[in-house]
Amino acid sequence: MRYSNDMQPVITLTSGPVNAYPDVLRGLGRVVLYDYDPAFQLFYEELVAKTQKVMGLSTRPLIMQGEPVLGLEAAAASLIATEDTVLNLASGVYGKGFGYWAARYTGNELHEIEVPYNEAIDPQAVAEMLRQHPEISVVCACHHDTPSGTINPINEIGAIVAEHGAYLIVDAVSSFGGMQTSPDACKADLYVTGPNKCLGAPPGLTMVGVSDRAWTKMKANERAPRASMLSILDWENAWSHKEPFPFTPSVAELNGYDVALDLYLEEGPENVWARHDLTARATRAGIKAMGLELWAADETIASPTTTTIRTPDGLDEQAIRDEARARYGVVFSSGRGETAGKLTRIGHMGPTAQPIYAIAGLTAYAGALNALGRKVDAGAGLAAAMAVIDAAN
Amino acid sequence: MRYSNDMQPVITLTSGPVNAYPDVLRGLGRVVLYDYDPAFQLFYEELVAKTQKVMGLSTRPLIMQGEPVLGLEAAAASLIATEDTVLNLASGVYGKGFGYWAARYTGNELHEIEVPYNEAIDPQAVAEMLRQHPEISVVCACHHDTPSGTINPINEIGAIVAEHGAYLIVDAVSSFGGMQTSPDACKADLYVTGPNKCLGAPPGLTMVGVSDRAWTKMKANERAPRASMLSILDWENAWSHKEPFPFTPSVAELNGYDVALDLYLEEGPENVWARHDLTARATRAGIKAMGLELWAADETIASPTTTTIRTPDGLDEQAIRDEARARYGVVFSSGRGETAGKLTRIGHMGPTAQPIYAIAGLTAYAGALNALGRKVDAGAGLAAAMAVIDAAN
Amino acid sequence: MRYSNDMQPVITLTSGPVNAYPDVLRGLGRVVLYDYDPAFQLFYEELVAKTQKVMGLSTRPLIMQGEPVLGLEAAAASLIATEDTVLNLASGVYGKGFGYWAARYTGNELHEIEVPYNEAIDPQAVAEMLRQHPEISVVCACHHDTPSGTINPINEIGAIVAEHGAYLIVDAVSSFGGMQTSPDACKADLYVTGPNKCLGAPPGLTMVGVSDRAWTKMKANERAPRASMLSILDWENAWSHKEPFPFTPSVAELNGYDVALDLYLEEGPENVWARHDLTARATRAGIKAMGLELWAADETIASPTTTTIRTPDGLDEQAIRDEARARYGVVFSSGRGETAGKLTRIGHMGPTAQPIYAIAGLTAYAGALNALGRKVDAGAGLAAAMAVIDAAN
Amino acid sequence: MRYSNDMQPVITLTSGPVNAYPDVLRGLGRVVLYDYDPAFQLFYEELVAKTQKVMGLSTRPLIMQGEPVLGLEAAAASLIATEDTVLNLASGVYGKGFGYWAARYTGNELHEIEVPYNEAIDPQAVAEMLRQHPEISVVCACHHDTPSGTINPINEIGAIVAEHGAYLIVDAVSSFGGMQTSPDACKADLYVTGPNKCLGAPPGLTMVGVSDRAWTKMKANERAPRASMLSILDWENAWSHKEPFPFTPSVAELNGYDVALDLYLEEGPENVWARHDLTARATRAGIKAMGLELWAADETIASPTTTTIRTPDGLDEQAIRDEARARYGVVFSSGRGETAGKLTRIGHMGPTAQPIYAIAGLTAYAGALNALGRKVDAGAGLAAAMAVIDAAN
Secondary structure (H helix, E strand, O other): OOOOOOOOOOEEEOOOOOOOOHHHHHHOOOOOOOOOOHHHHHHHHHHHHHHHHHHOOOOOOEEEOOOHHHHHHHHHHHHOOOOOOEEEEEOOHHHHHHHHHHHHHOOOOOEEEEOOOOOOOOHHHHHHHHHHOOOOOEEEEEOEEOOOOEEOOHHHHHHHHHHHOOEEEEEOOOOEOOEOOOOOOOOOOEEEEOOOOOOOOOOOOEEEEEOHHHHHHHHHOOOOOOOOOOOOHHHOOOOOOOOOOOOOOOHHHHHHHHHHHHHHHHHOHHHHHHHHHHHHHHHHHHHHHOOOOEOOOOHHHEOOOEEEEEOOOOOOHHHHHHHHHHHHOEEEEEOOHHHOOOEEEEEOOHHHOOHHHHHHHHHHHHHHHHHOOOOOOHHHHHHHHHHHHHHOO | OOOOOOOOOOEEOOOOOOOOOHHHHHHOOOOOOOOOOHHHHHHHHHHHHHHHHHHOOOOOOEEEOOOHHHHHHHHHHHHOOOOOOEEEEEOOHHHHHHHHHHHHHOOOOOEEEEOOOOOOOOHHHHHHHHHHOOOOOEEEEEOEEOOOOEEOOHHHHHHHHHHHOOEEEEEOOOOEOOEOOOOOOOOOOEEEEOOOOOOOOOOOOEEEEEOHHHHHHHHHOOOOOOOOOOOOHHHOOOOOOOOOOOOOOOHHHHHHHHHHHHHHHHHOHHHHHHHHHHHHHHHHHHHHHOOOOEOOOOHHHEOOOEEEEEOOOOOOHHHHHHHHHHHHOEEOEEOOHHHOOOEEEEEOOHHHOOHHHHHHHHHHHHHHHHHOOOOOOHHHHHHHHHHHHHHOO | OOOOOOOOOOEEEOOOOOOOOHHHHHHOOOOOOOOOOHHHHHHHHHHHHHHHHHHOOOOOOEEEOOOHHHHHHHHHHHHOOOOOEEEEEEOOHHHHHHHHHHHHHOOOOOEEEEOOOOOOOOHHHHHHHHHHOOOEEEEEEEOEEOOOOEEOOHHHHHHHHHHHOOEEEEEOOOOEOOEOOOOOOOOOOEEEEOOOOOOOOOOOOEEEEEOHHHHHHHHHOOOOOOOOOOOOHHHOOOOOOOOOOOOOOOHHHHHHHHHHHHHHHHHOHHHHHHHHHHHHHHHHHHHHHOOOOEOOOOHHHEOOOEEEEEOOOOOOHHHHHHHHHHHHOEEEEEOOHHHOOOEEEEEOOHHHOOHHHHHHHHHHHHHHHHHOOOOOOHHHHHHHHHHHHHHOO | OOOOOOOOOOEEOOOOOOOOOHHHHHHOOOOOOOOOOHHHHHHHHHHHHHHHHHHOOOOOOEEEOOOHHHHHHHHHHHHOOOOOOEEEEEOOHHHHHHHHHHHHHOOOOOEEEEOOOOOOOOHHHHHHHHHHOOOOOEEEEEOEEOOOOEEOOHHHHHHHHHHHOOEEEEEOOOOEOOEOOOOOOOOOOEEEEOOOOOOOOOOOOEEEEEOHHHHHHHHHOOOOOOOOOOOOHHHOOOOOOOOOOOOOOOHHHHHHHHHHHHHHHHHOHHHHHHHHHHHHHHHHHHHHHOOOOEOOOOHHHEOOOEEEEEOOOOOOHHHHHHHHHHHHOEEOEEOOHHHOOOEEEEEOOHHHOOHHHHHHHHHHHHHHHHHOOOOOOHHHHHHHHHHHHHHOO
């Protein structure tokens, strides 16, 4: 039997969207209240407070009404003024991509530290660049560059940037909720994340941590979007049940997101992080035991929320994913841009960050290789993954 | 007993968001597929085709990933080039508001026809303006100016604009799906609407009808947003199951929207329009029979999807809505901007476009007036509404 | 427009099933756990404890896996032994009907007090009967005889029965949750109710309050069902997370029921009862103001969860309900058995026990009469109902 | 990390209840209609017709309002008259158990063919018994004796019984929908099954195929339950939208069941059976490759919907399931009665009848054994299972 393209897969092990938690899916179907109804406005105020708690923030965060690309674009557009000098850190396709937005808003040349897309940014390189370019006023960093499955040392980078005095924009979309990270810990001025990765909710919202000085800087930026879908500033006071919304918020998404936050808090963030980490470690152990190669140059930078596997020589990466889906009903993510074709990604996010899904992912990946004539010892891989899981018990 | 602010109301009779159809609410909870999964890409292609059918369009429409303000802002940003001369038609707060976006993108002075916010635009005034200003290249019109509850003769306006040769941007957000209107019928180049009003889905998406020449014009517009949340152009080919999405679409919203389209087609658009119309007519009859005044200067321009009632002299409009909610659990919309305080809106949209809700709305409105010391003959109002309903039987 | 038979109605104002609360509907869709899974067994134990709290019981109640006819039949079959002499109290079709079950299990002649089906049982008549027949060992009473919409003075009856020493079986299916009543207050030995009336959950479960001496009596009854769907005894220990279930419980129903209990406790039983009472009072006021006749001989025995209206002379009762549904999309209950044709029932249960639905019900009923040529002053009826609602504010 | 008892498991691989299909879970939350509403009555009539189609029946089936133990008990109570002589076929705990019900209703001695609970009934033994006892008028057989995971040759048995002229009662609860079987194919007079196993709906309903002559026999049986929850006869005409229901049907269960039938028909029964079969075969291959023993004496009688594994000597069966759940979040079924402790069951039913879940099940089972000190070669087991899956591609 094969799962045809028009059949739904059995298990989605991607780097997002992943399927949402069942409770979140049902939460999406709560009654749609009028956004000006007092019950809704009170709900929204509580939701912002809950978001602050979940993000471990000392300041009030913002919920934006679109998936995190909205928040990222808005961050660049709002914080980066013409007179700013920007340093962009690129260790992957998403970090690199943010530079294009940054370049759009700065009036000066964009500085960039770029490393091979299977490596992480060296904080000392950032320190050195800032020493050489004291004019740098904004630094942009991607915590988890999803198309590479690699983690940058964001807290170390943040400390250096803070000492320098520059503003820091952090893309933590696919790390937040799946590992220990917070806006305060990395001293981010704008910290962009979303509910549609490790929190296990559908795509459609962005959460933004905003430092006090970021609010000041954005307000002073004449070109920061206002009266616009892209605006951060418009939403400054929307948290209050006494204030109107700039436009109709995505009520159903907020309803689902509320459940996702509750689940996260009830399970306990440390517990959630632990199962992401364990699932990723089991997956990596299995991959290595099958004689395959992790994409990350060094396993210490491998993401706990996504495992990236270098495409074995001579194989078509899409064919691997196609076979895994057709034979086992398991869906993986491909690379993006420069990493496309070079790697396959097995996501461990939210509801799929469970060790048993490491087994499912390894099986489907190994089965696909075998089907394509590249014989690997699947049994050895699975046994290695099981050993990791059992050791954590 | 009173419904306190933190209790959910019983019936939401607003101009949107309204509660979604139960089937739509459940549809939101469908499995979240990976956006690159072939099953999802096929679903999306079919969804665009279904949207085209529902919109009665000769060209392929666009689905944008945010509630209709996104589509409206994107329409202005994409279509209006610096060299364009724009005529904005303002018969209410939303029409007027669009002019601010239009003015942002044109390099020329904005022309505007503005009428009192309880009247409609006269097509002959448009014709005259176009005669006087042959340089006008873009006309912007709001079909149903929701904060006024009034309908503009959009097909007549469209015919005049088409003859002139200008491009036409139409805001049909709160009329489409509740009455007979289509992009082709009004010859719109960009026709912006959404699922969160008369289609009975939650807010979070925009549908945009795009004429062939609008695509050409937008592509030629160097300042049209690209690589942006605001971009229409980025999504031109996203309908195809073979093409990637510019960014992750709002999967859950699309799942709910799909159900809303099915419901609309199954019930039959004419039947849907008929119950919107009947509910509005019954409501208006009731209002008049209670000696109250409709906001619309002429009942022929009163919207079938929203009934606006002029606030009786001496009463605080918010107090009316507060009492209606506290005593009867029924929520209405207020005015907006210039109409705020001057009128109350009873919405008839999607699941609430049922004659029995005309009775509920009239009861709560009359009950609130009575509670505030303005005695009206509720019984007479309800009997008049019932007479309209019975006559339609 | 008319709502055809294959279209769903807009509002269901029946005496059950009523539509469930939206939160309950979503609760039905929780993950289905294996009944032997420890998480499920713990859930079930907590659910029984929550049921006890909701029922205000001093003993542990039972949840049975079928709608309340199961519990009623099981009560008769389990408690009534061959040697018992039974007194059945019949003030309506359901009370009368229970007598057929009672007669099936007793080996002696059934005693019965029967009053016209628009009246209530007089506790003194019960006392007198018990005096005359000291051998009566079991008394059966229906608290709210739904097909009549009348309430029996169950606490007074219970006190008399208790003094006599007989066992008391109470059918409180359609009263519990909508008014103040509890097994302990009426000294019931078996008190049968369900979640599908005033608790706003779907039909499929029964809750049974069981006194300690009822357990003893049932165990001593050799003919009490065992190893049977009809068995109460089989479930004695099923509440414990350490004990197996006699057969697979209805997991989804239990999931929905759990939400219904939470809603009831969160809103506060007194608040729930108050809105049932107010809705019923408003409905009765409206009926009377239209010159129509309540079925109940005395309004003091009219149920707060169902209003019964005597069919106006010369009209076909089904035609009334048909017109109400076709014109207004509002569904009522008919009578049953002897009351069929003679009355129409407007239910006020769970989600429909809201005053605004009194208005909807009166409108549809009056509109139907008018359509059938029996002109009533609907306006007067609605105004009277509003006066009751406003007075309660 | 360990999954504690109060945490929900990740994957439920039991012999039922299994988790329902996501679409079914959402279907449970459809609007609850009044059972006398014409829209509901039409729905019910169509649902019975759809059931007939799904069951491949030449006669109209019955839907009963309780999980299949209700149908089984009702079958015995309704069909078996005092004067009947019954042959019960027992190849496992459930078949044996049915004999207790049969003995309750027959006035004659119960005949029984009992084989070890890891074997199947030999049709020739049935033929021989019928030859010896021409007075046998009712034969009772269990198609899939779930606590053993073994299949009886029901079509062969049915042919022999039919030739003899006896009535045949078949328990097909856990086979129907997961393999090719139908009431007509095995010539069953009463064929009891349910939606809560291979159809992937929750427990709460029974479907009963009834032959014409079974109706006649039940009607002639004075002791057949009437006016009872246990009655089949009461429901004879309930299929018709013109007839009342004997009592309120379980509306929500029916709503979910309707979706389950649609899914089954859309996927195609053959496709559904194929994935049950493949999942079971992969599981068995894995078990054997790990050096473990299947419970079934002969693999040809192993069920495609449940794989039973003999408990390795010296291990506590519950400890195996506890470890599988605690380490991997995977839940299995234990044995029942005589098979309790001797075997573990991995279910392949409905949504879990997917080959990837064979891998998950084998992993958790092997991991549990390893944790308990019984080292097995999990890798070899998984590789063997993958080979079966790949071979089916």
